[in-house]
Amino acid sequence: MTPVLESQGLGKKYGRRWALRDCTVEIPAGRVVALVGPNGAGKSTFLKLAAGQLAPTSGGITVLGGRPADGPAQLAKIGFVAQDTPVYPRLTVAEHLRLGAGLNPGWDAALAGRRVERLGLDPKQRAGGLSGGQRAQLALTMGLAKRPRLLLLDEPVASLDPLARREFLQGLMEAVVEYELSVVLSSHLLSDLERACDHLIVLTGSHVRVAGEVERLLDTHHRLSGPRRDPGRLPADQHVITARHADRQSTVIVRADGPILDPSWSVSRLTLEDLVLAYMEQRTDEPARTISLEGRR
Numbered sequence: 001m002t003p004v005l006e007s008q009g010l011g012k013k014y015g016r017r018w019a020l021r022d023c024t025v026e027i028p029a030g031r032v033v034a035l036v037g038p039n040g041a042g043k044s045t046f047l048k049l050a051a052g053q054l055a056p057t058s059g060g061i062t063v064l065g066g067r068p069a070d071g072p073a074q075l076a077k078i079g080f081v082a083q084d085t086p087v088y089p090r091l092t093v094a095e096h097l098r099l100g101a102g103l104n105p106g107w108d109a110a111l112a113g114r115r116v117e118r119l120g121l122d123p124k125q126r127a128g129g130l131s132g133g134q135r136a137q138l139a140l141t142m143g144l145a146k147r148p149r150l151l152l153l154d155e156p157v158a159s160l161d162p163l164a165r166r167e168f169l170q171g172l173m174e175a176v177v178e179y180e181l182s183v184v185l186s187s188h189l190l191s192d193l194e195r196a197c198d199h200l201i202v203l204t205g206s207h208v209r210v211a212g213e214v215e216r217l218l219d220t221h222h223r224l225s226g227p228r229r230d231p232g233r234l235p236a237d238q239h240v241i242t243a244r245h246a247d248r249q250s251t252v253i254v255r256a257d258g259p260i261l262d263p264s265w266s267v268s269r270l271t272l273e274d275l276v277l278a279y280m281e282q283r284t285d286e287p288a289r290t291i292s293l294e295g296r297r
């Protein structure tokens with residue numbers, strides 16, 4: 001299957017500082033991809049590079065087989081809702097929808113109208129008078145109604161209430177199936193992501209630390225607990241992500257290429273949140289290992 005997004009050694013510098021470095025990922029089509037990492041990790045930078053709003057300093061990125069923002073046809077295929085939920089404060093909700101219809105050849109007016117009605121947004125209300133969450137919903141409606149093939153969302157649910165978050169993510173998953181949409185979304189809300197996303201990219205310190213299909217990542221990462229030992233002496237196919245030691249006990253999170261055979265370990269499965277936090281805790285003075293676990297359904 002052709003990837004929806006491919007980057008090779010992608011990097012972006014602001015002045016003398018790298019915001020993203022050596023980023024090599026491949027995202028298959030039809031997935032909801034979670035882009036996670038601490039503040040300042042480079043998530044927005046990655047999304048802006050994918051949307052064609054920034055040009056790479058090094059490496060390259062291909063979206064839907066072409067360069068991002070390479071002409072109107074390519075732009076029409078990509079939807080991007082930036083972190084600050086961009087709306088025009090002086091335009092009403094209805095005027096936003098008219099603007100969307102005028103600017104986007106594939107505009108789905110029925111979808112936009114249904115969404116605005118379900119959300120209870122007043123079409124005559126100026127966007128500047130909407131609450132933060134309502135503004136976000138309007139921006140997301142614009143992104144969805146454009147009917148892009150790839151939707152890039154920078155912290156789309158941060159200002160939504162819990163029910164609205166659940167409904168929005170549910171709607172995204174349905175759109176992926178119904179419209180053959182692919183989604184990359186950044187978020188700090190890990191429990192929401194666990195429900196909605198089937199792919200994961202963890203960025204820390206401007207590097208990709210791990211990327212792949214969630215199920216596969218959860219199958220290959222384990223928490224090992226047992227008598228205290230030196231994590232440096234684990235078998236070569238067990239890569240330590242984090243290790244904690246008490247007087248007599250060690251708890252180690254590893255990525256393992258094969259089964260854990262040592263009977264003195266008690267082995268438990270990680271949640272997506274455990275996995276992400278382990279990579280976020282990993283010492284960043286160590287060289288980043290980009291582990292691409294390509295997953296196919």
Ligand SMILES: Nc1ncnc2c1ncn2[C@@H]1O[C@H](COP(=O)(O)OP(=O)(O)OP(=O)(O)O)[C@@H](O)[C@H]1O
Pocket residue numbers: 014015018019020037038039040041042043044045046
């Ligand atoms: N326009 C800019 N000029 C200079 N530095 C920038 C600019 N935008 C981002 N940076 C820097 O690049 C790095 C990555 O920023 P980015 O916004 O991509 O991170 P992020 O992972 O999206 O963070 P957050 O979770 O806080 O939104 C940070 O160190 C940030 O300070």
